[in-house]
Amino acid sequence: MIRRNVCHDNPGAGIQINADPQMGGDGITSQALIENNTLFHNGSAGGAAVNLASVRDSIIRNNLIYDNRAGGIAGWGDGNGPAWGCISNVFFNNTVVFREGEGRWCISLKEGSIHNIIMNNILSGGHGGALEFSRDSVTGLVCDYNCLYGLSDGFVATYEDEDYFTFEAWRGLGFGAASITARPSVLFTEWTEGCLDLKPGSPAIDAGTDAHPSIPGTDLNGNPRYDDPSMPNSSGGNGFTDMGCLEFRSGDPVPTPTPVPEPVVEIVLDMGGDMFEAGDTCYIDLICRNPVEEKTLDLYVILEYSGGYWFYPSWRELSEGIDFTETVIPVEVDYRLHIVPAFTVPAFGGAGPFGVYAAGFGPGTLDLSTMVTNLAHTGFSFI
Numbered sequence: 001m002i003r004r005n006v007c008h009d010n011p012g013a014g015i016q017i018n019a020d021p022q023m024g025g026d027g028i029t030s031q032a033l034i035e036n037n038t039l040f041h042n043g044s045a046g047g048a049a050v051n052l053a054s055v056r057d058s059i060i061r062n063n064l065i066y067d068n069r070a071g072g073i074a075g076w077g078d079g080n081g082p083a084w085g086c087i088s089n090v091f092f093n094n095t096v097v098f099r100e101g102e103g104r105w106c107i108s109l110k111e112g113s114i115h116n117i118i119m120n121n122i123l124s125g126g127h128g129g130a131l132e133f134s135r136d137s138v139t140g141l142v143c144d145y146n147c148l149y150g151l152s153d154g155f156v157a158t159y160e161d162e163d164y165f166t167f168e169a170w171r172g173l174g175f176g177a178a179s180i181t182a183r184p185s186v187l188f189t190e191w192t193e194g195c196l197d198l199k200p201g202s203p204a205i206d207a208g209t210d211a212h213p214s215i216p217g218t219d220l221n222g223n224p225r226y227d228d229p230s231m232p233n234s235s236g237g238n239g240f241t242d243m244g245c246l247e248f249r250s251g252d253p254v255p256t257p258t259p260v261p262e263p264v265v266e267i268v269l270d271m272g273g274d275m276f277e278a279g280d281t282c283y284i285d286l287i288c289r290n291p292v293e294e295k296t297l298d299l300y301v302i303l304e305y306s307g308g309y310w311f312y313p314s315w316r317e318l319s320e321g322i323d324f325t326e327t328v329i330p331v332e333v334d335y336r337l338h339i340v341p342a343f344t345v346p347a348f349g350g351a352g353p354f355g356v357y358a359a360g361f362g363p364g365t366l367d368l369s370t371m372v373t374n375l376a377h378t379g380f381s382f383i
């Protein structure tokens, strides 16, 4: 595993795996993982930024490869013949970009490097183009959902300096029905300054695919896939995987669904007056207004006076617990739910203020967070 390295200004390759069969052993490297590396300014004396020989069943993904002098990612047999090609590897979500007039090809597979899968990459050549193959390396090739570009001459692919293909010609060979082509200035924020973040509206946004188990669910920086609401979901699988190694996320807050308003039950209390004397007969009318939808509540009413709390129904004191009345409140205006039975105002000995409170809770709960009505209150005094 070669992960999260920064490799730059090497005259040769930045990362190299050569199994060197002439040195004994089977000469094959299998199941390597090369991911989340950043490579730039390598290859002034030749050698791809990621240089692989006889590597098989391996994953090369989420690598940021820019401003290198020779190739981007190269797989071959190191001159030992097609029996030592790079076989059955996957190249996913790499961003390989060259400056205009510089470098070779973004991904080169040669010398019997067959059965490889190349998807979700942004490959923009500076002197060469995006993809280079030897004719014996396209067997079993799967190549789609890539953004391909060649800055110098408009060719995105070649069969090793024999045939050159424009984007449309390359797609015509069956490599890339879902691929796109776009200049780096259209894709990136400040590509000439080395900032290869996708910019708003970049066609690489939501245009890759996650329809392969080795496609990374997070990008080079560990950020998860993001569905940009301003871009169509044209990718395969989940529909919003980006091409390249840096998933775009807008600076705007993540949109949240418009909340569905909680049905409102308004409770109105009416004591028929606000001045009472011990021995008076007192009434409390409890009227519900419920304009939204029928709702089931546990309803309670508290009478507070003389420093104590009394709960309806049955006007018990707090120490005896609270009786709840489960009630279905229909959709009606001024629905008179309960007319609390008349009671006699008792003798009092404390100071005011005094009052009646009423509220409703979700059935079976007594938790303020589940209070589903406003807390109604009406005050009164003793004469």
Ligand SMILES: [Ca+2]
Pocket (backbone or CB within 6 Å): 205, 206, 225, 226, 227, 228, 240, 241, 242, 247, 248
């Ligand atoms: Ca996305």
Ligand SMILES: [Ca+2]
Pocket (backbone or CB within 6 Å): 206, 227, 228, 229, 230, 231, 232, 233, 240
């Ligand atoms: Ca989207």
